[in-house]
Amino acid sequence: MKTFCHCNNHYGLENSSIILFMQNIQRNCGYLPEDELKRLADNTGTPLMDIYSIATFYKSFKLEPQGEHTITVCTGTACHLRGSGEVFEEMAAVLGVGSGGGTSEDGKYTLEKVNCLGACALAPLIVIDGHYHGNVTPGKAREMIEEHYK
Protein backbone atom coordinates (compact mmCIF):
# COMPACT_ATOMS: atom_id res chain seq x y z
CA MET A 1 0.00 0.00 0.00
CA LYS A 2 1.28 3.42 -0.91
CA THR A 3 1.77 5.50 2.14
CA PHE A 4 2.41 9.05 3.00
CA CYS A 5 6.17 8.89 2.52
CA HIS A 6 5.68 8.78 -1.24
CA CYS A 7 4.30 12.26 -1.31
CA ASN A 8 7.07 13.86 0.70
CA ASN A 9 8.70 15.20 -2.41
CA HIS A 10 5.54 16.63 -3.89
CA TYR A 11 4.61 19.00 -1.11
CA GLY A 12 7.10 20.68 1.19
CA LEU A 13 7.17 19.68 4.83
CA GLU A 14 5.15 22.59 6.04
CA ASN A 15 2.23 22.95 8.37
CA SER A 16 0.17 24.45 5.58
CA SER A 17 0.42 21.31 3.48
CA ILE A 18 -0.88 19.02 6.19
CA ILE A 19 -4.32 18.76 4.57
CA LEU A 20 -2.71 17.71 1.29
CA PHE A 21 -0.88 14.91 3.11
CA MET A 22 -4.08 13.81 4.76
CA GLN A 23 -5.96 13.81 1.47
CA ASN A 24 -3.18 11.71 0.01
CA ILE A 25 -3.43 9.20 2.84
CA GLN A 26 -7.17 9.04 2.40
CA ARG A 27 -6.83 8.54 -1.35
CA ASN A 28 -4.43 5.65 -0.82
CA CYS A 29 -5.97 3.95 2.20
CA GLY A 30 -9.61 4.92 1.75
CA TYR A 31 -9.62 6.45 5.19
CA LEU A 32 -7.20 7.90 7.75
CA PRO A 33 -5.69 5.06 9.78
CA GLU A 34 -4.42 5.94 13.24
CA ASP A 35 -0.84 4.81 12.71
CA GLU A 36 -0.60 6.71 9.42
CA LEU A 37 -1.64 9.90 11.20
CA LYS A 38 0.91 9.23 13.94
CA ARG A 39 3.60 8.78 11.30
CA LEU A 40 2.49 11.99 9.63
CA ALA A 41 2.80 13.79 12.95
CA ASP A 42 6.29 12.41 13.53
CA ASN A 43 7.47 13.26 10.03
CA THR A 44 6.08 16.78 9.79
CA GLY A 45 6.54 17.81 13.39
CA THR A 46 2.89 18.86 13.56
CA PRO A 47 1.28 17.80 16.84
CA LEU A 48 -0.93 14.73 16.49
CA MET A 49 -3.64 16.70 18.26
CA ASP A 50 -3.74 19.27 15.45
CA ILE A 51 -3.95 16.57 12.82
CA TYR A 52 -6.76 14.86 14.70
CA SER A 53 -8.57 18.20 15.06
CA ILE A 54 -8.41 18.73 11.31
CA ALA A 55 -9.48 15.16 10.62
CA THR A 56 -12.58 15.57 12.77
CA PHE A 57 -13.33 19.11 11.61
CA TYR A 58 -13.75 18.24 7.93
CA LYS A 59 -16.55 15.85 7.18
CA SER A 60 -14.84 14.46 4.10
CA PHE A 61 -12.04 12.96 6.19
CA LYS A 62 -12.94 9.47 7.38
CA LEU A 63 -11.47 7.87 10.46
CA GLU A 64 -13.24 4.54 9.94
CA PRO A 65 -12.50 2.06 7.15
CA GLN A 66 -14.88 2.64 4.24
CA GLY A 67 -16.70 0.10 2.11
CA GLU A 68 -15.70 -0.76 -1.48
CA HIS A 69 -18.57 1.30 -2.86
CA THR A 70 -19.77 4.60 -1.50
CA ILE A 71 -23.42 5.58 -1.75
CA THR A 72 -24.21 9.17 -0.94
CA VAL A 73 -27.76 10.35 -0.43
CA CYS A 74 -28.41 14.06 -0.72
CA THR A 75 -30.48 15.49 2.12
CA GLY A 76 -30.52 19.09 0.94
CA THR A 77 -33.76 21.08 1.04
CA ALA A 78 -34.95 20.18 -2.47
CA CYS A 79 -34.07 16.49 -2.06
CA HIS A 80 -35.58 16.40 1.41
CA LEU A 81 -38.87 17.80 0.11
CA ARG A 82 -38.96 15.27 -2.70
CA GLY A 83 -38.48 12.34 -0.37
CA SER A 84 -34.78 11.69 0.09
CA GLY A 85 -35.57 10.58 3.63
CA GLU A 86 -37.50 7.55 2.38
CA VAL A 87 -34.77 6.79 -0.15
CA PHE A 88 -32.20 6.81 2.60
CA GLU A 89 -34.29 4.59 4.86
CA GLU A 90 -34.79 2.11 2.03
CA MET A 91 -31.06 2.07 1.29
CA ALA A 92 -30.25 1.60 4.96
CA ALA A 93 -32.68 -1.31 5.16
CA VAL A 94 -31.32 -3.00 2.01
CA LEU A 95 -27.69 -2.62 3.12
CA GLY A 96 -28.40 -3.41 6.74
CA VAL A 97 -26.84 -0.26 8.20
CA GLY A 98 -28.20 1.98 10.93
CA SER A 99 -30.41 5.01 10.42
CA GLY A 100 -27.37 7.30 10.52
CA GLY A 101 -25.61 5.50 7.68
CA GLY A 102 -22.40 3.55 7.92
CA THR A 103 -20.63 0.59 6.37
CA SER A 104 -22.42 -2.69 5.71
CA GLU A 105 -21.22 -5.78 7.55
CA ASP A 106 -19.53 -7.36 4.52
CA GLY A 107 -17.54 -4.15 4.02
CA LYS A 108 -18.91 -3.68 0.50
CA TYR A 109 -21.01 -0.55 0.86
CA THR A 110 -20.81 2.67 2.77
CA LEU A 111 -23.98 4.70 3.01
CA GLU A 112 -23.76 8.34 3.94
CA LYS A 113 -25.78 11.54 3.95
CA VAL A 114 -24.60 14.77 2.44
CA ASN A 115 -26.10 18.21 2.82
CA CYS A 116 -26.32 19.34 -0.80
CA LEU A 117 -24.79 18.11 -4.03
CA GLY A 118 -25.77 21.20 -5.99
CA ALA A 119 -27.96 19.38 -8.51
CA CYS A 120 -31.32 20.22 -6.99
CA ALA A 121 -33.16 19.96 -10.31
CA LEU A 122 -32.52 16.20 -10.19
CA ALA A 123 -33.90 15.82 -6.66
CA PRO A 124 -33.92 13.42 -4.96
CA LEU A 125 -30.36 12.63 -5.83
CA ILE A 126 -27.96 9.83 -4.94
CA VAL A 127 -24.35 9.30 -5.91
CA ILE A 128 -22.95 5.80 -6.30
CA ASP A 129 -19.18 5.73 -6.65
CA GLY A 130 -19.11 9.19 -8.17
CA HIS A 131 -21.98 8.59 -10.61
CA TYR A 132 -25.01 10.82 -10.11
CA HIS A 133 -28.50 9.33 -10.29
CA GLY A 134 -31.41 11.75 -10.25
CA ASN A 135 -35.14 11.43 -9.59
CA VAL A 136 -34.63 8.40 -7.38
CA THR A 137 -37.50 6.66 -5.61
CA PRO A 138 -37.08 4.10 -2.84
CA GLY A 139 -37.97 1.34 -5.36
CA LYS A 140 -35.46 2.58 -7.93
CA ALA A 141 -32.81 2.82 -5.26
CA ARG A 142 -33.36 -0.79 -4.23
CA GLU A 143 -33.20 -1.92 -7.87
CA MET A 144 -30.01 -0.01 -8.47
CA ILE A 145 -28.21 -1.70 -5.62
CA GLU A 146 -29.53 -5.15 -6.41
CA GLU A 147 -28.89 -5.01 -10.17
CA HIS A 148 -25.57 -3.29 -10.38
CA TYR A 149 -23.74 -4.39 -7.35
CA LYS A 150 -25.00 -7.72 -6.14
Next chain:
Amino acid sequence: MVILFGFTLNGFEVLAWENMSILEVAGFYGIEIPTLCFMEGLSPYGGCRLCLVEVGPVGKSRLVTSCTYPAREGIEVRTHSQKVLQQRRMLLELYVAACPSSKWLQDLASKHHVTEVRFKPKGEECILCGRCVRMCREQMMGEAIGYVDRGTQRRITTPFDKKSEDCRLCGGCMYVCPVCQLRCQGPKEESTLCSSCLNLYPPCAEKFEEVMCYMDPCAACELEKG
Protein backbone atom coordinates in the same frame (compact mmCIF):
# COMPACT_ATOMS: atom_id res chain seq x y z
CA MET B 1 11.22 52.80 20.28
CA VAL B 2 8.01 52.69 22.27
CA ILE B 3 5.22 54.69 20.73
CA LEU B 4 2.71 56.14 23.16
CA PHE B 5 -0.71 57.23 22.02
CA GLY B 6 -3.93 58.36 23.62
CA PHE B 7 -7.53 57.20 23.49
CA THR B 8 -10.69 57.62 25.53
CA LEU B 9 -11.45 55.04 28.19
CA ASN B 10 -14.73 55.58 30.02
CA GLY B 11 -14.55 59.29 29.21
CA PHE B 12 -10.98 59.75 30.37
CA GLU B 13 -8.01 60.34 28.16
CA VAL B 14 -5.56 57.45 28.70
CA LEU B 15 -2.20 56.51 27.25
CA ALA B 16 -1.18 53.16 25.84
CA TRP B 17 1.69 51.51 24.07
CA GLU B 18 1.53 49.82 20.74
CA ASN B 19 0.36 46.18 20.79
CA MET B 20 -1.46 46.61 24.10
CA SER B 21 -4.93 45.17 24.26
CA ILE B 22 -7.80 47.19 25.69
CA LEU B 23 -7.95 44.73 28.58
CA GLU B 24 -4.32 45.40 29.46
CA VAL B 25 -4.76 49.16 29.31
CA ALA B 26 -7.90 48.97 31.46
CA GLY B 27 -6.06 46.80 33.97
CA PHE B 28 -3.21 49.28 34.02
CA TYR B 29 -5.63 52.09 34.89
CA GLY B 30 -7.35 49.99 37.55
CA ILE B 31 -10.57 49.28 35.67
CA GLU B 32 -11.67 45.73 36.24
CA ILE B 33 -13.07 43.87 33.28
CA PRO B 34 -14.33 40.36 34.09
CA THR B 35 -12.66 37.57 32.15
CA LEU B 36 -13.06 33.85 31.90
CA CYS B 37 -11.01 32.41 29.05
CA PHE B 38 -8.26 35.00 29.48
CA MET B 39 -5.28 34.10 31.60
CA GLU B 40 -2.00 35.87 32.03
CA GLY B 41 0.79 33.92 30.39
CA LEU B 42 -1.51 32.38 27.81
CA SER B 43 -2.35 33.84 24.44
CA PRO B 44 -5.68 35.69 24.35
CA TYR B 45 -8.47 33.64 22.84
CA GLY B 46 -11.58 35.83 22.91
CA GLY B 47 -13.84 32.82 23.21
CA CYS B 48 -15.80 33.48 26.39
CA ARG B 49 -16.91 36.99 25.32
CA LEU B 50 -17.11 38.04 28.97
CA CYS B 51 -14.56 40.82 28.54
CA LEU B 52 -16.79 42.60 26.01
CA VAL B 53 -16.41 46.36 25.82
CA GLU B 54 -18.12 48.97 23.72
CA VAL B 55 -15.94 50.65 21.13
CA GLY B 56 -16.93 53.68 19.10
CA PRO B 57 -19.08 56.80 19.58
CA VAL B 58 -22.54 56.37 21.14
CA GLY B 59 -24.99 55.13 18.57
CA LYS B 60 -22.28 53.80 16.30
CA SER B 61 -20.57 51.55 18.80
CA ARG B 62 -19.93 47.86 18.59
CA LEU B 63 -19.05 45.23 21.13
CA VAL B 64 -15.59 43.72 20.93
CA THR B 65 -13.60 41.39 23.15
CA SER B 66 -11.14 43.57 24.99
CA CYS B 67 -8.58 40.78 25.42
CA THR B 68 -8.01 40.51 21.67
CA TYR B 69 -8.78 44.07 20.56
CA PRO B 70 -5.65 46.21 20.29
CA ALA B 71 -5.85 49.71 21.70
CA ARG B 72 -5.61 52.27 18.92
CA GLU B 73 -5.20 55.98 18.80
CA GLY B 74 -8.38 58.00 19.22
CA ILE B 75 -10.84 55.18 19.84
CA GLU B 76 -13.62 55.61 22.36
CA VAL B 77 -14.04 52.71 24.78
CA ARG B 78 -16.68 52.13 27.43
CA THR B 79 -16.09 49.16 29.72
CA HIS B 80 -19.15 49.38 31.95
CA SER B 81 -21.92 50.91 29.84
CA GLN B 82 -25.49 49.68 30.16
CA LYS B 83 -25.19 47.78 26.90
CA VAL B 84 -22.05 45.98 28.05
CA LEU B 85 -23.40 45.11 31.49
CA GLN B 86 -26.58 43.74 29.97
CA GLN B 87 -24.65 41.52 27.58
CA ARG B 88 -22.36 40.30 30.35
CA ARG B 89 -25.29 39.34 32.53
CA MET B 90 -26.89 37.49 29.65
CA LEU B 91 -23.64 35.64 28.99
CA LEU B 92 -23.30 34.67 32.63
CA GLU B 93 -26.87 33.49 32.66
CA LEU B 94 -26.08 31.23 29.71
CA TYR B 95 -22.88 30.00 31.33
CA VAL B 96 -24.61 29.16 34.59
CA ALA B 97 -27.34 27.35 32.66
CA ALA B 98 -24.67 25.34 30.86
CA CYS B 99 -22.67 24.46 33.96
CA PRO B 100 -24.61 25.05 37.21
CA SER B 101 -22.11 22.95 39.17
CA SER B 102 -19.18 25.33 38.69
CA LYS B 103 -18.19 27.47 41.62
CA TRP B 104 -16.29 29.85 39.39
CA LEU B 105 -19.32 30.61 37.24
CA GLN B 106 -21.65 30.87 40.22
CA ASP B 107 -19.31 33.38 41.86
CA LEU B 108 -19.06 35.44 38.69
CA ALA B 109 -22.83 35.41 38.35
CA SER B 110 -23.25 36.60 41.95
CA LYS B 111 -20.68 39.29 41.44
CA HIS B 112 -22.56 40.65 38.44
CA HIS B 113 -25.95 40.44 40.09
CA VAL B 114 -27.43 37.76 37.94
CA THR B 115 -30.61 37.00 39.83
CA GLU B 116 -32.37 34.55 37.55
CA VAL B 117 -31.55 31.95 34.95
CA ARG B 118 -34.22 31.77 32.28
CA PHE B 119 -32.63 28.89 30.40
CA LYS B 120 -32.94 25.19 30.91
CA PRO B 121 -29.96 23.97 32.97
CA LYS B 122 -27.82 21.63 30.93
CA GLY B 123 -25.25 20.34 33.41
CA GLU B 124 -22.39 20.20 30.93
CA GLU B 125 -18.85 19.49 31.98
CA CYS B 126 -17.10 21.95 29.71
CA ILE B 127 -17.75 25.47 28.43
CA LEU B 128 -15.00 25.29 25.76
CA CYS B 129 -13.11 28.27 27.14
CA GLY B 130 -9.93 26.62 25.88
CA ARG B 131 -7.82 27.49 28.91
CA CYS B 132 -6.65 23.91 29.31
CA VAL B 133 -5.74 23.62 25.64
CA ARG B 134 -3.61 26.74 25.75
CA MET B 135 -2.12 25.83 29.13
CA CYS B 136 -1.06 22.45 27.81
CA ARG B 137 0.38 23.92 24.65
CA GLU B 138 1.90 27.19 25.72
CA GLN B 139 3.07 26.61 29.27
CA MET B 140 3.53 22.86 29.53
CA MET B 141 4.67 22.31 25.93
CA GLY B 142 2.46 19.26 25.91
CA GLU B 143 0.08 19.48 22.96
CA ALA B 144 -1.84 16.56 24.42
CA ILE B 145 -5.35 17.98 24.27
CA GLY B 146 -7.24 20.05 21.74
CA TYR B 147 -10.56 20.68 20.07
CA VAL B 148 -12.27 17.87 18.24
CA ASP B 149 -15.29 17.98 15.92
CA ARG B 150 -17.14 21.19 15.24
CA GLY B 151 -20.35 23.06 15.86
CA THR B 152 -22.48 21.70 18.66
CA GLN B 153 -20.37 18.54 18.76
CA ARG B 154 -17.18 20.44 19.53
CA ARG B 155 -15.35 19.15 22.56
CA ILE B 156 -11.91 19.03 24.11
CA THR B 157 -10.17 15.69 24.19
CA THR B 158 -6.98 13.78 23.38
CA PRO B 159 -6.23 12.35 19.91
CA PHE B 160 -8.47 9.35 19.18
CA ASP B 161 -9.95 9.71 22.70
CA LYS B 162 -7.10 7.59 24.03
CA LYS B 163 -4.53 8.35 26.66
CA SER B 164 -2.10 10.68 24.94
CA GLU B 165 1.60 9.91 24.72
CA ASP B 166 2.28 13.64 24.94
CA CYS B 167 0.54 13.94 28.31
CA ARG B 168 2.83 14.06 31.31
CA LEU B 169 -0.02 14.10 33.81
CA CYS B 170 1.06 17.53 35.03
CA GLY B 171 -2.50 18.48 35.91
CA GLY B 172 -2.14 21.98 34.49
CA CYS B 173 -5.34 21.60 32.51
CA MET B 174 -7.37 20.88 35.63
CA TYR B 175 -5.63 23.62 37.56
CA VAL B 176 -6.82 26.32 35.14
CA CYS B 177 -10.26 24.88 34.47
CA PRO B 178 -13.07 27.21 35.60
CA VAL B 179 -15.57 24.37 35.68
CA CYS B 180 -13.66 21.63 37.51
CA GLN B 181 -14.07 23.25 40.92
CA LEU B 182 -17.47 22.38 42.30
CA ARG B 183 -19.69 24.89 44.06
CA CYS B 184 -20.44 24.51 47.73
CA GLN B 185 -22.68 21.65 48.72
CA GLY B 186 -25.09 23.79 50.73
CA PRO B 187 -28.84 23.40 51.15
CA LYS B 188 -29.56 25.29 47.92
CA GLU B 189 -27.38 23.07 45.83
CA GLU B 190 -30.19 21.75 43.62
CA SER B 191 -31.13 25.18 42.23
CA THR B 192 -29.49 26.32 39.02
CA LEU B 193 -28.33 29.65 40.35
CA CYS B 194 -26.81 29.79 43.82
CA SER B 195 -26.54 33.57 44.29
CA SER B 196 -26.60 33.06 48.06
CA CYS B 197 -23.69 35.45 48.26
CA LEU B 198 -26.04 38.21 47.15
CA ASN B 199 -27.95 37.90 50.44
CA LEU B 200 -24.88 38.84 52.39
CA TYR B 201 -23.59 42.33 52.46
CA PRO B 202 -20.98 42.92 51.22
CA PRO B 203 -21.33 40.08 48.70
CA CYS B 204 -18.92 37.39 49.78
CA ALA B 205 -17.86 36.50 46.27
CA GLU B 206 -16.18 39.85 46.10
CA LYS B 207 -15.01 40.58 49.62
CA PHE B 208 -14.49 37.35 51.47
CA GLU B 209 -13.54 35.11 48.63
CA GLU B 210 -11.31 32.86 50.62
CA VAL B 211 -13.13 32.91 53.91
CA MET B 212 -16.67 32.06 53.11
CA CYS B 213 -17.02 30.50 49.73
CA TYR B 214 -14.54 27.76 50.40
CA MET B 215 -16.42 26.71 53.49
CA ASP B 216 -18.53 23.67 52.98
CA PRO B 217 -21.36 24.54 53.16
CA CYS B 218 -20.87 28.26 52.68
CA ALA B 219 -21.86 30.76 55.35
CA ALA B 220 -24.60 32.29 53.21
CA CYS B 221 -26.30 28.94 52.76
CA GLU B 222 -26.05 28.23 56.48
CA LEU B 223 -27.59 31.60 57.32
CA GLU B 224 -30.48 30.93 55.01
CA LYS B 225 -31.12 27.60 56.65
CA GLY B 226 -31.36 29.45 59.95
